[in-house]
Structures are given as C-alpha cells and as structure tokens.
Amino acid sequence: MRLTRRGFIKALGAGAGALAGTRLAGPGLLGRALAATPEPTSVVVIWLNGGINAIFTGADAFTNTAFGVTSSNITALGGGVVVDNTLANAIPQGLRSRVASVGIRHGIADHGQAQSRMFVSNGQSAPLVLANAIGGNGAIKAAVVGGNSLPNGARPQPVGSASLQGITDMKATIDAVAGATPAPNTVDREGALHGLRAADAMSDSALSKSPKSLASVDQGYEAAIATLQKPVQPFNVQEFNNAYGLNGTAVRGFAAKMAAAELMVRTGTGFVIAEDGGWDTHGDRNGNTVRNAFSQRIANPLRTFLTRVVEGELNERNVIVAILGDFHRSLPGSDHQANLAALVIGKRIKNGTTGKTDARVSLPPNTPSIDGFWQFLGAAARLDNSPFGANPHPSLLA
C-alpha cells in the first residue's frame, strides 16, 4: 500500500480519535498545530496588483521633483518613514509608531515573474510556509479573501497543515464556523462534520486518481472537516457590514475583502492575502492616479481594519499588515522599477526604513531581496524557529 499525504493525514485523524476516546476524531487535532508563536498571530498581505508607487513607502525621496510630491501632501511617521497623506491618514494615531518600510531589491520588472517569485521562498510557497510555522488554532491556516489563488493565479501545494483556502462569501464562511440558523431542513454542524467525513472517504478513489485536478477538493475536505471540529465561533454578518459599509455577503470589493480578512484573523488564520487590481499605473507622472485609487478604494477599509484588528487587539493578538505590489513605479513615466518596498504595520514593528529609494527610485545595492522580506515577516511574527532564516532588517523590529 502506498503511503500518501492524504492517507497519512486521515490515519492521523483516526488515531487522534482513538486516543481521545471520543466519537469525534480528536476535536481540533488536525487544525491545531502547536503554536509556534507566543500569542495569536496573523500576517495580512495587501497586494496592489500591478505595482506600488514609492510615495507609499518613502515619499520624501521625490519632494518637489516627481510624482507630485510636495511637503504638504506627505507625512513623516518617524524613523525616516515618510508616506503619502492618503496612506498616512488611514493609519490610526496609535499605530503610527509601529510602521516600517522594508526594502526588497528583487531585480524583477516583469509582472508575471514578480507576482510569482514574491511568494516563493526556497522552492516552497512562502505564505504557506509562514502559515504552517505560525500554527495557531485556526482550522484554515491560509486564506485568500475575494478569490481562490495567489497573484498570477498560483495555487501552491500545501505545506504541512497549511493549504490555501478561498473566502468568497462572508455568510457561507460564518455558517461554516458558527452553523446555520436551525430549521428542520437546514444542516447541523455535527451532522455536517460526520457527513463530510463520509463524503471524503467516498472520494478516495476519485481523489487518488486525479491528485492534481482535484487537489483543491482534497484540501477543501480537510479544511472543512477541521473547521467543523472547532468550537462554534459566533460572528454576525451585519456587524461586519456596518463596520465596513457593506451590503450583501459576497466578498467582491476591497472593503469586503478587509471585512473577510478580519473574519479570518478572528478565526485564527495565520496568513491572509487581499488583492486589489488596477495598480499598473503607466503614465501616472504626477501620482494622482494612485492617490485617487488609494483614497477611493483602500483608505477607509484599511483604516477600519487597522483600528479594529491591529490597534484594537494589541493586547490579544499580533497582527501584521504588509502593503506591497509587483514593484515600484519608475521615473519619469511610472513604468516598471525592478525593486520595491513593503509598508509594514504591526505590534512588533517600530519606525524605520530599509526601503527608502533615491530620487531615481533606486534602492541601495545591499538591500535584501525577496527572501529578506519573508525573513522579516517571520521575525515580526516571533516564530520560535523561523523556517526563513535570520531577519536581515533587525532595526525595524521593536
């Protein structure tokens, strides 16, 4: 008999049930990797698809010279971190001392390459390596809100207990973690747990014969069963809708994505990514296109999220928010610059920058590349043994 990952995990679940001596197979064991962090920890990546203008990571490099930057439309947050006002105004006062700009000199000026390689470290999916290392109590370890894949359509292989799960509807997600309103013909969580286990077992033949084309089904059963094994977590769709100014439950616009990101952080998910499109801003010489996009789509939901989840739970959680994109926009025409910086906000972050460019949007030659970014996130998450290695940006952590 061939020992597969699928067979191994199922055997582990059965063994856990036997050990626990309960009818349920070891509540939460599949979803409860030993926490590698001292507190509930989540990393939320906001990916600006197309690129991130350096006015959001080091605006003072361009004062009175480019991208429409003047001394009156930028804010110094401290430690050399100076950002455009549209972003600064979205950061609550209580978090402004916890913002850093992390340089990434990746040398990539191609969208597809940048979107793919930014999420790979040592040949593995960096988000899933991070989520697996964070561990924690969430049944869903890594989530993409408002979609089913990482940028460039990547659907990475699971890493340990972490697979990438799409969150595309708030109500359906809340039903899964809290159960639907009881009625004779609506499903109950315990019955659904047993039923999905049976469905998974009935699917063995098909899943083993289509391991790639049905990989998301295989991973989906595992995550759904782990979710139903968890204690009920009560959430209210209307409360999220009120906070983020939403109507309906589909996770479509950026505000809905941030609401879904909050939901996932609160359920214990270690890595969440929210993508926003339309940032390939060629010809945006005065920076107004990106300022308008940021103020119209990003600023309000970001402020809500930062206020409620990062600032509001500083004593309970370590939530790290990283805002970045494919690369910086170059001069003079806002084209492709082969580097970028990520603006990172979080409990363990302190003001500082390794991502300030010069007036030509160049970063110093010794600026770390993509691995350095994930090494920094691992350190900010306070992983016991970071799988990414030592943090090359130690000056940015408190």
Added chain:
Amino acid sequence: MSRTFAITLAGLALALAACDEPLEDGFRRRNRPLGSDPSGEGQPGGDDPTQPGSCDEGSPHVGFAGTDFTAGRPLGGLGADRRRIKPFSAMESELRRVLGVVPSSLATSASAFGDIPARWYAEPVAGAVSLYTTYSLAFTACYDAMSDSVYAQPPTPATATEECRKLQHKAWLRAPTAEETKECVDLAVTTLASEPSPRRRWAHACASVLSAAGFVSY
C-alpha cells in the same frame, strides 16, 4: 489433415502468446494489458503500465532555434487527473437530475463558490467553504425530496444499503464500490444513530453522497 491441424494450432498458440507480450506501434508506444479497475479511471502504481516510464513517450521535436518543443511537456499517467470540478452553474440542473428539487437558498449561494467576471472563464476551484456550502445545499435538497413515508423510518443496514447504492449510482453516474456504499450506510445507520429525526439521518446520508467527488466533479 493432421499436418494442417498442427500448423493451425501452432499459429493460434503463437497469436495467443503474442497477445500476452507488450506490442509496439509505429511510434514506439507499447501496448500492455490494463489491470482491472472498476471505475475505469486508471490505477496509479509503480509497475502500472498506465504510468509514465512504462513506454517511450515520444521523440524530441527540435525547431530551427534548437529548442525542443516537447521539453516542457509534463508526463502524466493514462487516465490520471481526468476529473474536473463542476462549476456552480451546473449545480441546479445536477440537483434536479438526482433529486428532482432545488433548494431556494441555491439562488443566493453563487458567491460561496467564487465569482467569475462576465465573459471570463476560470477553472472552478473547491475549498472548505464551497464544500461546506455544497453539503448544506445538498442537505436541504435531500430533506425536501425525502418526504416519502419510507424516510420516516430509521435507516437499517438493509434499507440504507439499498438507498445508498441507488443514490450513488444515480448521482455519480457509475456503480459504487462496496466500500463506498458502506461509508454511506455506516453514516446513516451507526454514526448518526443519536440523531432523533430519521428523515434528517437519511438527508445526511444523501448529502454526503452529493458532496463526494463523484458528484462535485465530472
């Protein structure tokens, strides 16, 4: 007469022996007998002739620039990875085909399966939430469809075997294996024995069949 008979026998023996050996066609692909596989979807395994490595897969095809056009072509087993996930748009007609009813909540469930922009195509992807939603929708549809008096009685091994096998065959469009039917029967008869409503026990068994890969993929 006996000589003709002997020659015929020898020829027949040669033909039968040849059928046992791998044959090669003009493209150097060898023909080997397939093992028994009730689902007909191929059988992965180290010595399986349906898997890569059991025959010459093809010749290099080098272009004018010296690039082998077949170099990046991934190898795959015969019959492997043939199944694809059904799109949400298929669920209404599929539930109607199997159960004859569609729950009203289906109309507001599309986003749980991921939105696809108009005039775009995206290969469907499953996940924890979409599978839970599938189960939830299937449970409601099953419960609503199972209004017959037979479902007011708790399932027994005999009745559950009969119902599970029938439903699996109809939903999956193939005969289930004994193990697959046993999973459904065990759920209805044993695992959910504490569920006080027989109709809900039946509905759970039904929903599990409709949430299995045999129904959510094709």
